Amino acid sequence: MYELYSFPQLFDFSVKIFTAIGCSESDAQQAAHSLLSADIRGVDSHGVARLTGYVRLWEAKRVNASADIKVIHETPGTATVDGDAGLGLVVAPRAMQVAIEKARLSGTGWVSVQNSNHFGIAGFHAMQALDHDMIGIAMTNASPLVAPTFSKDKMLGTNPIAVAIPAGEEPAFVADFATTTAANGKLEILQRKNLPTPNGWVQTKDGMPSSNAHELKEGGALLPLGGDKEHGSHKGYMLGSIVDIFSGVLSGGNFGPWVPPFPAYLPMPQNMPGKGIGHFFGAMRIDAFRPAAAFKKDMDQWIRSFRNASPIDTNQKVVIPGDPEREFEQERMTSGIPLFSSVVQELMQLGEKFGIQLS
Amino acid sequence: MYELYSFPQLFDFSVKIFTAIGCSESDAQQAAHSLLSADIRGVDSHGVARLTGYVRLWEAKRVNASADIKVIHETPGTATVDGDAGLGLVVAPRAMQVAIEKARLSGTGWVSVQNSNHFGIAGFHAMQALDHDMIGIAMTNASPLVAPTFSKDKMLGTNPIAVAIPAGEEPAFVADFATTTAANGKLEILQRKNLPTPNGWVQTKDGMPSSNAHELKEGGALLPLGGDKEHGSHKGYMLGSIVDIFSGVLSGGNFGPWVPPFPAYLPMPQNMPGKGIGHFFGAMRIDAFRPAAAFKKDMDQWIRSFRNASPIDTNQKVVIPGDPEREFEQERMTSGIPLFSSVVQELMQLGEKFGIQLS
Numbered sequence: 209m210y211e212l213y214s215f216p217q218l219f220d221f222s223v224k225i226f227t228a229i230g231c232s233e234s235d236a237q238q239a240a241h242s243l244l245s246a247d248i249r250g251v252d253s254h255g256v257a258r259l260t261g262y263v264r265l266w267e268a269k270r271v272n273a274s275a276d277i278k279v280i281h282e283t284p285g286t287a288t289v290d291g292d293a294g295l296g297l298v299v300a301p302r303a304m305q306v307a308i309e310k311a312r313l314s315g316t317g318w319v320s321v322q323n324s325n326h327f328g329i330a331g332f333h334a335m336q337a338l339d340h341d342m343i344g345i346a347m348t349n350a351s352p353l354v355a356p357t358f359s360k361d362k363m364l365g366t367n368p369i370a371v372a373i374p375a376g377e378e379p380a381f382v383a384d385f386a387t388t389t390a391a392n393g394k395l396e397i398l399q400r401k402n403l404p405t406p407n408g409w410v411q412t413k414d415g416m417p418s419s420n421a422h423e424l425k426e427g428g429a430l431l432p433l434g435g436d437k438e439h440g441s442h443k444g445y446m447l448g449s450i451v452d453i454f455s456g457v458l459s460g461g462n463f464g465p466w467v468p469p470f471p472a473y474l475p476m477p478q479n480m481p482g483k484g485i486g487h488f489f490g491a492m493r494i495d496a497f498r499p500a501a502a503f504k505k506d507m508d509q510w511i512r513s514f515r516n517a518s519p520i521d522t523n524q525k526v527v528i529p530g531d532p533e534r535e536f537e538q539e540r541m542t543s544g545i546p547l548f549s550s551v552v553q554e555l556m557q558l559g560e561k562f563g564i565q566l567s
Numbered sequence: 568m569y570e571l572y573s574f575p576q577l578f579d580f581s582v583k584i585f586t587a588i589g590c591s592e593s594d595a596q597q598a599a600h601s602l603l604s605a606d607i608r609g610v611d612s613h614g615v616a617r618l619t620g621y622v623r624l625w626e627a628k629r630v631n632a633s634a635d636i637k638v639i640h641e642t643p644g645t646a647t648v649d650g651d652a653g654l655g656l657v658v659a660p661r662a663m664q665v666a667i668e669k670a671r672l673s674g675t676g677w678v679s680v681q682n683s684n685h686f687g688i689a690g691f692h693a694m695q696a697l698d699h700d701m702i703g704i705a706m707t708n709a710s711p712l713v714a715p716t717f718s719k720d721k722m723l724g725t726n727p728i729a730v731a732i733p734a735g736e737e738p739a740f741v742a743d744f745a746t747t748t749a750a751n752g753k754l755e756i757l758q759r760k761n762l763p764t765p766n767g768w769v770q771t772k773d774g775m776p777s778s779n780a781h782e783l784k785e786g787g788a789l790l791p792l793g794g795d796k797e798h799g800s801h802k803g804y805m806l807g808s809i810v811d812i813f814s815g816v817l818s819g820g821n822f823g824p825w826v827p828p829f830p831a832y833l834p835m836p837q838n839m840p841g842k843g844i845g846h847f848f849g850a851m852r853i854d855a856f857r858p859a860a861a862f863k864k865d866m867d868q869w870i871r872s873f874r875n876a877s878p879i880d881t882n883q884k885v886v887i888p889g890d891p892e893r894e895f896e897q898e899r900m901t902s903g904i905p906l907f908s909s910v911v912q913e914l915m916q917l918g919e920k921f922g923i924q925l926s
Contacts, residue, residue, distance in 0.1 A: 313643070
């Protein structure tokens with residue numbers, strides 16, 4: 209069913225593919241790092257399985273592999289970046305770097321990005337702040353799959369939010385979540401197994417409750433976190449909207465139903481109001497608020513008190529955000545990354561196209 | 568069942584009460600404004616019905632009516648404010664003002680607050696940014712009523728987040744929501760009517776699903792947005808945690824299970840790691856990212872496209888965050904604010920204590 213590949217194998221292959229489509233060596237390495245951080249952290253839907261999809265976007269001339277990423281507007285603590293239709297995997301780390309540099313001077317740095325593409329997992333970008341004793345924040349809009357409460361139209365993407373917060377002796381707190389009840393990746397797992405979804409994940413094209421994991425293909429929609437009004441879906445809708453506005457409207461990118469789709473075979477939206485996909489990044493220096501050592505000591509206490517909260521079932525302790533992904537990382541850096549045979553086959557075909565071997 | 572009072576009546580009464588406990592005239596006016604913004608906007612649970620509760624906190628020497636609110640740490644774009652155990656209703660607007668001033672110079676301003684008390688509704692504070700063509704953000708932690716996913720312990724407050732975003736011809740986008748499935752106020756409505764809760768709102772003291780609206784009194788807990796793991800409660804738990812850390816840990820306030828309770832008769836937590844309740848505020852100048860006029864034009868388009876998204880039921884259009892509260896405001900500024908007879912009675916008793924008439 210799946211085959212194991214080591215991180216260096218997949219990294220080397222990805223770098224060669226990105227170089228083959230025209231990325232500079234350093235951009236190709238950055239793109240491979242961003243992409244593979246998903247596989248390493250257990251978010252299989254957003255990793256190397258998407259490499260072919262990124263290449264198809266390049267073939268469709270929607271990705272510029274030699275993008276001139278630049279700051280087009282700034283203040284001491286903020287910037288707006290034009291991604292020049294580059295790979296989000298490269299644009300996002302560049303923008304996060306700007307946020308971190310701004311934070312050094314102003315306490316915090318905030319960067320909105322227009323004219324980008326999908327950036328992989330939000331958590332990877334937020335985590336860049338950790339080594340600088342900063343809190344990192346990353347979010348992005350995405351093509352519309354989600355219906356706002358009371359509507360049957362797909363108006364929002366799964367619009368994830370990531371927040372990475374340094375601790376002292378404990379590992380960092382890293383939250384990274386789609387603003388929907390369930391991310392698309394979880395739906396794909398049920399699709400493969402031909403299982404129904406729990407209630408509150410999807411609705412039909414007429415806005416009726418559904419448990420059909422294939423509902424999106426039939427015109428249905430994902431639902432905002434909460435599922436329905438009675439369970440707070442208006443809050444999930446508000447969260448997704450905030451991500452959309454910070455990423456798309458504040459940057460001059462596209463927003464709402466006009467965000468371009470990831471699959472290159474899908475048509476672009478009509479009358480797009482902005483450029484490409486939008487992201488939003490933040491970096492907050494801890495010592496812009498209080499001494500970092502005191503903060504980290506309290507974060508350790510925060511983490512320990514939650515980890516040790518009384519479990520309902522003694523076999524399932526409270527999960528500290530970031531722990532599961534870190535455990536994946538430890539496991540997969542040693543034992544390798546499992547790829548579905550279908551993904552391996554697709555990668556091999558991709559390699560053949562460019563004369564690159566996956567070995 | 569309820570009686571109508573005009574805004575000026577309740578404002579005048581509240582100012583007199585706040586003055587009677589020792590607030591300066593301007594602080595009393597500020598506190599009354601913060602408090603009554605809830606009644607005006609339809610959030611009855613957080614308004615004048617809580618005035619007696621604030622006074623009880625003062626009687627218990629937990630609120631300092633003549634607090635010396637000051638910045639204790641700062642950078643060009645950030646500050647930490649010590650609320651000196653003042654009324655959150657006064658501390659919060661002061662801190663938000665600091666955020667707005669920082670944003671003028673640095674593009675954005677971010678203020679964490681320690682040693683405060685409950686601040687009323689988050690939306691009111693976030694909205695202070697709107698007149699300055701800024702996005703406003705406000706959040707606060709609160710005493711623990713919410714169990715993290717997989718736990719039976721109450722570790723988090725309802726920890727609300729508010730984000731106010733200016734538009735052009737359209738009214739502003741104002742999101743203001745607790746990070747739980749349902750806010751405590753909604754639970755109180757069901758309690759009064761002796762109705763069960765929908766699933767996913769509360770759990771028993773042993774962490775079992777429940778629909779008992781009185782579950783909290785029996786040792787149970789509120790649930791994070793999502794309700795249970797299958798429906799994304801880990802996301803609600805992460806959101807509530809982020810609010811707690813930004814408000815409590817970053818400021819040097821209390822956090823998690825150590826946040827002091829609002830009811831003055833409840834004992835204070837043991838071994839508190841910080842001071843008082845924590846808040847976190849942000850102000851982001853729109854033109855720190857792109858010209859405000861262009862942003863507002865796009866925000867109008869965003870709002871109109873969502874408002875006009877196809878409804879599932881033609882009688883219920885998509886709601887733009889902030890619209891319901893603004894409609895309440897228009898209605899109640901003209902027709903008056905309805906107060907439950909029990910609330911009126913409590914206010915009259917409060918007035919008698921200080922020789923102040925509610926008229």
